[in-house]
Amino acid sequence: MPAPTESKLTDAWNAARHGNGGWPKFLSGIRIAGLRGWDAELVEFRYPVVAIAGVNGAGKSTVLKAAAAAYRAPENGAAATYYPDDFFPKTPWEEVAGVSLIYDIRLGDQSRTITVRKPSSRWRGAPERVERATYFLDISRIQPANTQIGYGRTAQEVISRGTSEPLSADQVAQLSRTLGRKYEYARIERGAGKQVGVLSQNGVEYSNFHQGAGEDSILDLIALISAIPDYSLVVIDEVEASLHPQAQRVLITEFLDLAHRKRLQIIFSTHSPFVLEQLPSVARMFIAVDRDSKRKVLYGVSSDFALNLMDNERHEELDIYCEDHQAEYLIERILAVGAADKPDLLQRLRITPVGPASTVISLATIAAADKLPRKSVCVVDAEQSPGDNYMVLPGTQAPERELLEAFTDAEWTAVAERLGRYAGDVLDAKDAAMQIPNHHAWIGEIARLIGGTMRKSKVWEAVADVWVRDILGDEQAKKWCEPIVAAVPAHDP
Structure with a gap:
């Protein structure tokens, strides 16, 4: 967030x-x-x-x-x-x-x-x-002062020839908020081309010769930028x-x-x-580097995607990249139904939201050239045009529209059962929510109108579960999963 x-x-x-x-x-x-x-x-x-x-x-x-x-x-x-x-x-x-x-x-x-x-x-x-x-x-800004050669002499030079610049109350408040500790005051002592940061906490004053690297670097940073x-x-x-x-x-x-x-x-x-x-x-x-040392700059990436490519401690055999967390859960449920005869499949892959469709499509170009660290499949939402290098979610509309507009009262009753709420309350909530022009807000509004401890993610999961089971069905789910099943490396016999 x-x-x-x-x-x-x-x-x-x-x-x-x-x-x-x-x-x-x-x-x-x-x-x-x-x-x-x-x-x-x-x-x-x-x-x-x-x-x-x-x-x-x-x-x-x-x-x-x-x-x-x-x-x-x-x-x-x-x-x-x-x-x-x-x-x-x-x-x-x-x-x-x-x-x-x-x-x-x-x-x-x-x-x-x-x-x-x-x-x-x-x-x-x-x-x-x-x-x-x-x-x-x-x-180099984070190098603690007490690791620098001659730091004692530096302190004497600053004291004897320097000037003192106290931080303002706003700057001290920024420092306190950043580090989660209450400081009474802070100042920068300058002299002979060098500077020393001084803090006071609980009535005790100490310089950056005795500060942690985090305190030292943030004090200097806030003093500078402010x-x-x-x-x-x-x-x-x-x-x-x-x-x-x-x-x-x-x-x-x-x-x-x-x-x-x-x-x-x-x-x-x-x-x-x-x-x-x-x-x-x-x-x-995110700056991606392929196996031929070619660079591609990706914009709008999610933190999950960035961590995924920066983390070497990975054991999955296939990456699936999609737009957001709604698509992530929907893909997971389709795979659970469409590849039910391969119970280990979900353990062998990772689904990662990476950002808008443009980012997924850019990533698909790299994946198609086999330039990513692991074999990868890219999936965009259903309102996007089909392409050679990526898959499209089932349907023709954005996931919220595709799922919610397909439901009859029977499906909404099944959703209510999964949520543990009265069907009438859920039906009233969806009727009101779907009047909002922005379909991205529908699920959150349903959760809000149902009230209590209901979460947006819980509503989406219930809707996705029912849609995959009752609307998409086993055969369509299995057909959609085929490219992903084929992309998972075969185990050695």
């Missing part, structure tokens, strides 16, 4: 986008060629806060560093100008040449293309970059590093709020499903 601050950001983004009151400075996309295996693939940023997921080596850090080098810093400001050579230097082991970074930059209602390239020995095009405050935080200019670009590598799941969720909640209030653009990498769950689908991106 997205974070509670997501709706305000989404509303503002949909209403203003790049116009007045929106995000007049925005990095819309990067095309990367000739760098660390990238072959002119386009990476688009479709929302003010974007998470990039993928396995190690997929190219997430390359995208982040390329994004950080998109702009030059304003002359009067604290932001630094990053150059491609800062991130992609020539070394004794790497010859960086034949590289191009093509940026799609939004400036209000104008769109500009800026190309920074390195044909041979020198980067070209950097002076033409647009001015924008940019902040890049790499993974103070940066509006319309800035913030790029963060492994945003969840050193944070427990609750802190990860709250941090993303704060990010969405800051992006809304300050019109920030925040791009970060992550391996965490807890982070991905807090974001709307438009904010989630």
Whole structure:
């Protein structure tokens, strides 16, 4: 479920986008060629806060560093100008040449293309970059201060030559919410080009020489992002590093709020499903790498799908990818009926919702070329047009319409029995719910009208069970399951 601050950001983004009151400075996309295996693939940023997921080596850090080098810093400001050579230097082991970074930059209602390239020995095009405050935080930010050589001397230098910058009450509240602990105050001590974070909890003051890595990194992060200019670009590598799941969720909640209030653009990498769950689908991106090291950028992926491809501890023999949890349960029930003579089938596969039909179809192209880690079948909802590389759920309409509009009072009575409610109450609830134009809301409205402890998922499961048994039937279920049964690898005799 997205974070509670997501709706305000989404509303503002949909209403203003790049116009007045929106995000007049925005990095819309990067095309990367000739760098660390990238072959002119386009990476688009479709929302003010974007998470990039993928396995190690997929190219997430390359995208982040390329994004950080998109702009030059304003002359009067604290932001630094990053150059491609800062991130992609020539070394004794790497010859960086034949590289191009093509940026799609939004400036209000104008769109500009800026190309920074390195044909041979020198980067070209950097002076033409647009001015924008940019902040890049790499993974080194989580290194605890007490692991750094000479940290005691650093503390003395900061105390003797430094200045103290207390965090505001709002910033301290953000810190407390993120880490789930009550802090009385916090400040940053700066001096000699170094900084030390100081916290107070339960009347005890301690610096980041004695803080955990999570406290240290979040203190610095909140102090930075809360103070940066509006319309800035913030790029963060492994945003969840050193944070427990609750802190990860709250941090993303704060990010969405800051992006809304300050019109920030925040791009970060992550391996965490807890982070991905807090974001709307438009904010989630997955970089898939096939067995030939070719990359494909998938947009709108679910956290389940991202975790599925990033998790090596898998024993299933077939992946089934579908649009959402309603389709997931419906597929499971069709398989239970249509492949009843193969009782181990459901144990040998995994059904994973991945996002909208466009994402499923993109994934089907990769699966058809046998480029995914495991054999895979992709299934879209029934209102989608048939295709060569994917299956379509039974019927011709969206699942909610296909199932509910097929039911007579007899089927609704069977649903009521499964739910343990009076048939009349269920019939009244479905009559009212199906007056709503948005069919996606029907099941939730039925659950609400039935009342009590009734859950949306429970209603959908009862409806799917009855539809598969009484409407679809054994023969149609068996026929629909045939491609999936055939796709499961045969056991050795």
